[in-house]
Amino acid sequence: METIRIFFVVLLSCAFSVHAQTDDFVPKRPLWTKIRNFMRPAGSVSAELQPALRIAIIDSFTKKHKDFDKDGINDISHGDVILRFLQEGLPDAEIVKFDIDAYENTMAGMFLIDQAQRLEAELKNIIKLIENGEKFDAINISMSPNEKYEGETTPENLFFSIDSIRANLRRGDFMKRAREGCIVLIEQLCAMGIKVYVGAGNEGEKGNREFNTLGLANGVITVGALNADGSKAAISSDNMLVNRWARSVFAVTKTDDGIDFTGDGTTDIPYKELSSIEEGVANKQAKDSLLNVITEFIGATSVATAIALVEDFRK
Numbered sequence: 001m002e003t004i005r006i007f008f009v010v011l012l013s014c015a016f017s018v019h020a021q022t023d024d025f026v027p028k029r030p031l032w033t034k035i036r037n038f039m040r041p042a043g044s045v046s047a048e049l050q051p052a053l054r055i056a057i058i059d060s061f062t063k064k065h066k067d068f069d070k071d072g073i074n075d076i077s078h079g080d081v082i083l084r085f086l087q088e089g090l091p092d093a094e095i096v097k098f099d100i101d102a103y104e105n106t107m108a109g110m111f112l113i114d115q116a117q118r119l120e121a122e123l124k125n126i127i128k129l130i131e132n133g134e135k136f137d138a139i140n141i142s143m144s145p146n147e148k149y150e151g152e153t154t155p156e157n158l159f160f161s162i163d164s165i166r167a168n169l170r171r172g173d174f175m176k177r178a179r180e181g182c183i184v185l186i187e188q189l190c191a192m193g194i195k196v197y198v199g200a201g202n203e204g205e206k207g208n209r210e211f212n213t214l215g216l217a218n219g220v221i222t223v224g225a226l227n228a229d230g231s232k233a234a235i236s237s238d239n240m241l242v243n244r245w246a247r248s249v250f251a252v253t254k255t256d257d258g259i260d261f262t263g264d265g266t267t268d269i270p271y272k273e274l275s276s277i278e279e280g281v282a283n284k285q286a287k288d289s290l291l292n293v294i295t296e297f298i299g300a301t302s303v304a305t306a307i308a309l310v311e312d313f314r315k
Ligand SMILES: [Ca+2]
Pocket: 066, 067, 068, 069, 070, 071, 072, 073, 074, 075, 274, 275, 276
């Protein structure tokens, strides 16, 4: 194989050295395009160009989710909130976004209507990229396609019911089958040595009647949420699948030009991106007008998931 590749490299460089002056050379000769694509499949990045640390984040990036200025209009997507924690925690990492909203208004979107179906599609995309030579060290999945506890299964014995729960998922409707599909793909990624982080889910205050099915995958890191003082957060799901706990609650404060929601004092969303602030309003005015209405803190297992990943990869 290597010999064939070297042969093509030589062949290709000869071809380009002869025809380099002809701008439209490649488009008029699709054969060369085919050879070039063989040499470097679409989407691949050569190993020497890749940064030391490469993280995938699968989340919702198109739909706005969080309303910071409490005017009833959301200001930022769920994915962008989580992304910010990863970027600040691992400033040297390359973080690649996989947007589950991207299927909206597409042909695929007609079939991928459930969140787990979209997640399954993105996990398949990541595996394809890896097969094409891309590297990922970790995957952040701050999503929880939940299932209800059934029969004798409780948070305290959930671990021992994994086989029977998964058998039920396989026999279930398209949404249940997508959950099992995600579990299989996550196990495949874990077996490649990639650390996959999923949130435990936010079922704590609701009585832990549901659990995140992604936590059923062998090798996955399922993260529960802690308060700032290290105690378990009431909102966090808590069950036998949770094998990691991380801080999830961070104060939201005002900076000179926006809002800091990661607790480090740097701006994470500028005032001008908040829905209540009209463009052109001075920062000072924006700051004052938000004085009493701003959300006080942010926190859920989705944040804890990113924090656990950051803690594990921070040098
Ligand atoms: Ca708003």
